[in-house]
Amino acid sequence: MKNCLKVLRAENDWSQQDLANRLGVSRQSVNAIETGKYDPSLPLAFKIADIFAMTIEDIFERGQEEGE
Amino acid sequence: MKNCLKVLRAENDWSQQDLANRLGVSRQSVNAIETGKYDPSLPLAFKIADIFAMTIEDIFERGQEEGE
DNA sequence: TTACAATGTAAATGACGCTTTACATAGTGA
DNA sequence: TCACTATGTAAAGCGTCATTTACATTGTAA
Numbered sequence: 001m002k003n004c005l006k007v008l009r010a011e012n013d014w015s016q017q018d019l020a021n022r023l024g025v026s027r028q029s030v031n032a033i034e035t036g037k038y039d040p041s042l043p044l045a046f047k048i049a050d051i052f053a054m055t056i057e058d059i060f061e062r063g064q065e066e067g068e
Numbered sequence: 069m070k071n072c073l074k075v076l077r078a079e080n081d082w083s084q085q086d087l088a089n090r091l092g093v094s095r096q097s098v099n100a101i102e103t104g105k106y107d108p109s110l111p112l113a114f115k116i117a118d119i120f121a122m123t124i125e126d127i128f129e130r131g132q133e134e135g136e
Numbered sequence: 137t138t139a140c141a142a143t144g145t146a147a148a149t150g151a152c153g154c155t156t157t158a159c160a161t162a163g164t165g166a
Numbered sequence: 167t168c169a170c171t172a173t174g175t176a177a178a179g180c181g182t183c184a185t186t187t188a189c190a191t192t193g194t195a196a
Binding site (some may be wrong): 093094096097100101105106107108109112 | 182184185186
């Protein structure tokens with residue numbers, strides 16, 4: 001599941017730590033999601049969408065799972 | 069995180085087993101999500117939205133977490 | 137009554153999300 | 167050079183997601 005978190009962070013000039021603080025998660029979690037190590041939980045995906053004032057569908061791209 | 073899966077299932081006249089088959093998960097997983105025992109993963113949430121041709125935001129309601 | 141479908145629930149197990157601490161690299165500025 | 171920020175990665179641990187098998191209840195139909 002791809003996402004454009006890195007670009008959104010850049011547009012806001014936020015470090016991974018900045019975003020992690022706003023989300024209430026660790027910097028490593030943000031990094032892992034950005035680098036595709038795993039997908040966020042649904043509640044965290046909602047928080048991310050809220051912070052950037054976008055929908056989950058706008059930030060996370062479907063059709064990128066390997067189990068399909 | 070509340071959802072309207074039960075209503076959507078009823079509108080399509082699907083049993084929990086029917087939906088589980090379409091999602092590729094167990095019937096117990098569908099039941100657990102409906103009864104609020106846990107939230108689906110983000111990929112599963114996307115599959116659910118796809119099957120009902122809706123957005124994740126339409127099916128799952130934010131503002132229902134207890135950790136807020 | 138007997139059989140079956142649909143739903144709710146429970147326990148044990150494995151995989152994943154997220155944590156913490158820690159180390160490494162690259163870039164920037166004093 | 168030295169210090170600092172930003173990023174990537176690793177390992178160990180905990181809680182949640184999702185599985186399987188299994189049992190119970192309710193309703194319906196033969």
